[in-house]
Amino acid sequence: MSNPGAHNSTVIESFDQMVAILAAGARPRSEWRIGTEHEKFGFVRPDAATPQRRAWSSPPYAPQGIEALLRGLAAEAGGRRWEEIIDRGALIGLKGLADAKGGSISLEPGGQFELSGAPLVSLHDTRSEMDRHFAAVRPICDRLGIGFAPLGFHPTARRSDIPWMPKSRYAIMRDYMPKVGTLGLDMMLRTCTVQVNLDFGSEADMARKMRVSLALQPVATALFASSPFYEGRPNGYLSNRGRVWTDTDNARAGMPRSFMEDGFSFATYVDWLLDVPMYFVTRDDRLIDVAGCSFRDWLAGRCPPGLEGTRPTIGDFEDHMTTAFPDVRLKQFLEMRGADAGSPAMMLAQSALWTGLLYDDATVHAAEKLVLEHGWDDYIAIRGAVPRTGLDTPWGQGTLRPLAARMIELATDGLRARNIRDAQGHDETRYLAPLHEIAAGGPTQAEAWLAAYHGRWKGDVTHIFAEAAV
Template sequence: MSNPGAHNSDVIESFEQMVGVLAAGARARSEWRIGTEHEKFGFVLPAAASPQRRAWSSPPYAPQGIEALLQALAGEKSGRRWEEIIDRDALIGLKGMADAKGASISLEPGGQFELSGAPLGTLHETAAEMAQHFAAIRPVCAALGIGFAPLGFHPTARRADIPWMPKSRYAIMRDYMPRVGTLGLDMMLRTCTVQVNLDFGSEADMARKMRVSLALQPVATALFASSPFYEGRPNGFMSNRARVWTDTDNARAGMPRQFLRDGFSFAAYVEWLLDVPMYFVTRGGRMIDVAGSSFRAWLDGHCPPGLEGQRPTIGDFEDHLTTAFPDVRLKQFLEMRGADAGSPAMMLAQSALWTGLLYDEATLHAAEELVLEHDLDDYIALRAEVPRAGLDAPWGQGNLRPLAARMIALATDGLRARARRDAQGRDETHHLAPLHEIAAGGPTQAESWLAAYHGRWQGDVTHIFTEAAV
């Protein structure tokens, strides 16, 4: 989740100002970029275990944990690449500088470590950025006796086993989540995702990309499923992370039907967002808990408790944007949010899939035609099926596998048309290789993990930490 940022204190005087925040994201095609964000679970290595630090348990914030890792990265001797982000005297993230400018490192509530990658021109640059990140944290982790593994849902830990990170917004969300769903605390503590952030050229372009990406998001959930375990055993789901999102906070999550309609616009998104309950408001560098209050009512003069006499600002609206969690989120770009975290190759493939589908005009048109072969409500219904069934979820006269294969084929066409080549002369299509294997009948990550559990692991799921480690 987002690190604290600069606050725009301009008072909101009109609805059009909020629409303008989103509209300002429109960019010329030549300026379209790819931003990849990925999360991973920490774990204590057996060699560093003690009565206070059990093997495979989540590392603490401090000592010898997440804080020390952030401090080490901030103090890298090979040039100052990171600036510390402090929240109430706690180090809770890093802002990229120099060659890391545009990137950031942040903490999820349970210490999940997130790299929010810089907006980059090609998937080749994304691959290099990811490799550099893993190379930077490995020696520090070795010294701290911890490791990291990107998986969709924590395979062994109970909620009570995971330490909370000292980030102000998480304390507010922790109190609020049980009021609006049964699985919100699981979302916060026990899930990891990978997302790609992509640009749009205009309001109409945004609406086309929203319809295609939101409708097909459940297929991506199935393709990238990697969370078939719950507290050490198979849980009956391919993506337990996706299941968690079905009962986290449905007022701010899911696949809102209006996003798929003809005529979807920046204004329509703002209208939806104004009815998403608030979490917090920042004043004087401090977060004020207003969870459950209405932003729309505040605009109408009904101040949330603790903000009497204060009017909402553009900064408040920008903060509020970060507290909505639809499967595709609109900010000044579009965020694809439907995939489990997984192997580095699969996380790159997720970025490649959506870049290929959305960044080439002919491919985007073909993807629109593909989506319109079914009623849009069918895709919303599909979202409820894929957490358990994955690619075997019913679709048409069969299951999802043919649709997934068609998506991958289209993405391949789109990346080939982009013709962005690396130093070896390869275009970006090779980043889709893991998905082509699945389309040809190979297992998803979840299916592979289940086969290992019932086979070579002999029922001991802790093997997943070393096999998934980055």
């Protein structure tokens, strides 16, 4: 989840002001970029375990934990690469400077460590950024006796095992989540995702990309499933992270039907967002708990307790946008949010899949035709099924695997059309290789982990930490 930022105090006087925030994201093709965000679970290494720090347990915020890692990174390049982000005296993130400008590092509620990558020209740049991040984190982790593994759902920990990070908004969400779903605290503490952020050229381009990517997001959940374990054992799901999102807070999550209808626009999204319950409002560097009140009511003068005499600002609306969690989220770009975190190769493949599908005109038109072969109810229905059955989920006269294969072939065409090559002459299609293997019948990450659990691990899921470590 994003770090706190500068607050725009301009008072909202009209609906059009909010629409304009989104419309300002439209960019010419020459300025389209790729931003990859990925999360990972921390763990205490066995060689550094003590009675207070059990092997494979989640590291604390402090001491010798997440805070120390942040401080170690902040000192990188003599302190010239990252700026510290402080929340009520606690270090809770880093803002990129110099060659890291445009990127940030933030903490999810349970200490999941997130790199929000800078907007980059190519997937080759994304790979380099990811490599630099892991190379910077590893030596600090070695000193602290911790490691990180990107997986969709924590394979061993109970909720009570995981420490909460000292980020103000998480205290508000922690209290509110159990009121609106049964799995919201699991989402906060025990899930990790990878997402890619992509640009649009106009309102019509945004709507087309939203329609394609939202419909196909469940297929991505199946392709990238990597969370088949719950508290040390298989629990019948391939993407336990995907299952969690079916009952987290459905007023702000999922596949809203209005996003799929003809005429979807920036105004449609704003209209939906106004009825999403708020979490908090920021005033004087202080968060005011307004959980459950809609932004629409506040605009209409029905002030929630604690906000008497205040008026909503552009900054308040921008904060509110970050607390909506549809499977594809619209800001001044589109966020693809349906995939489990996984291996670095699979995280790159996720960015490659959506870049290939959405950044070439002929390909995105072909993808839209593919999507329109089925009705929207079919896509909404498979969202609830794929966490358990993955690519074997029934679809048409068969399963989802052929649809996934068609997606991957289209993405290959799109990346080939971009024709952006690295120093060795390779184009970006190379990053789709793991997906081609899965589409051809190979195991997903979740299926490979389950085979290891029933085979060489002999039922001991803790082996996953060493094998998944980055």
